[in-house]
Amino acid sequence: MPITRDEVRHIARLANLEFSDEEQERFTRQLSAILDHVAHLDRLDTAAVEPTSHAGEDASPLRDDVPEPTLSTEEALANAPESARGLFKVPRVLG
């Protein structure tokens, strides 16, 4: 199944990624080849098959709703590229 340059641009926007023209061209080609391989799955009739989302034993066990120690504000901010007044600092949100 071929994927188009326009689709690659659309997916890049959804994924918050930016590409040069040359990268767009290469990704279009490579993703098309990979999707061709993935298309092999269409040979299987799976209409009556349940999906598997994980291979674990228990589905989402819950713990008691009791507060437990976690990172301090200082620890949580220690890796931030920019912070101020105990908060993560970012450029303006609205263009």
Place this chain on the structure above:
Amino acid sequence: MSELTRIGARALRDRIAARAVSAVESVNAHLERAAAVDARLGAFTLIDEAGARTQAAAIDAAIARGEPAGPLAGVPIAVKDILCTRGVPTRCGSRILDGFVPPFDATAVARLRAAGAVVIGKANMDEFAMGSSTENSAYQVTRNPWDLARVPGGSSGGSAAAVAADLCPAALGTDTGGSIRQPAALCGVVGLKPTYGRVSRYGVVAFASSLDQVGPFANSVADVAVVLEAIAGHDPHDATSARRDPPRAREAEGGAQGIRIGVPKEYFAAGLDAEIAASVRAALARAERLGATVEEVSLPHTEYAIPTYYVLATAEASSNLARYDGVRYGHRAAGAETLQALYLRTRGAGFGAEVKRRIMLGTYVLSSGYYDAFYLKGQKVRTLIRRDFDAVFAKVDLLVTPTTPTPAFRIGEKTDDPLAMYLSDVYTVTVNLAGLPGLSLPCGVTGAGLPIGLQIVGRHFDEATVLRLGAALEADLGFRERRPRLPEQAAAGR
């Protein structure tokens, strides 16, 4: 080179516990070995000399006070740079995590430390564990100790190379589609992917959460079993970690007598290197002489495993990697005037080509209009692949297959062809999709002198039987006597 780097984790621990050798001597011997050879291997992205000596001195002090020595007391261990290490940079092979210093240890790392192991450094890897050659690391190339022109495999290539070259007796890696077993095979060491849920994923940088699993590398099955016992077990910090006791290392003893082995015919089909096929068949004949039975079985959906894996793993990755936005940690692009521009530039500069390719593929298969055709389809085929295994494990106890279709390939050979690289995982991804335990055991070398690995796959949470056959075959095959021919400067010390 010191003998201490050759005796393995258990023997080293026993000498340290008996105070014949100190933990500091053990760590120094391995640091010297790394200083002598790692410039040419590139296994470590970071060697924590000061931290390792401090940990070792603390272990010696505890033993001197009469406290019991842990099961890995004074054993130096390399940790794949995907596992968080408190106060020690963790970059996951990516520029986007440059500068990140975790405020906590991954549970597997914390448990290693509690067992007395010494973390001596962070091992190189493909960026975000996406790759089969470690060539996707943003930082350096790692070379195969058996042939420096070849890849060590991946994504845990640094961990495998470090153990193969005796820089440490054991290492931790992670395995999402073969990332422990494939490099173990290509580097001639033992590597185990435990059952999904066996080892906590807390503090492991997430790639594909329904497939990722932490596991050990070592030069013997018994050493792998000791590390597994130390790191396994329920962890309240990981909702997918199983409420089961860790498998005991001594369960690996007992021999192959009576084990029923299935050999899936689909794993010996076209594309398998003839020398690898012959080596695995020869090992199966030995297993029969050791008292196991061998019968051919079928896993009919094997040919669909790679496309299923690349749909599901990339979908999960595209979601997991959305968190790298230049806000809370790691790389941030300079000069962005809006938040949207910050995201685009940070991610554009911070991720390498393979990671972007997989984020794009994963976003595509999850996107409106394609979800049912790709993602849901993949989840349904995953069910069929699981059922294949359920059916054969009603008849046999273990499966034995080749770990990889080819021995180690040349650096640069597959970097321009992502699909060819993906196909090197053809025998390993099925095991992740089904959540089973899988061990790669060295079983021979090719005519060109490259290691060959066989894979042993067991039922869910039956690592004990996997390790038992592995140990019996290992003793019979005698592979451990073979060592890589490292560069001359290193060889001079041997």
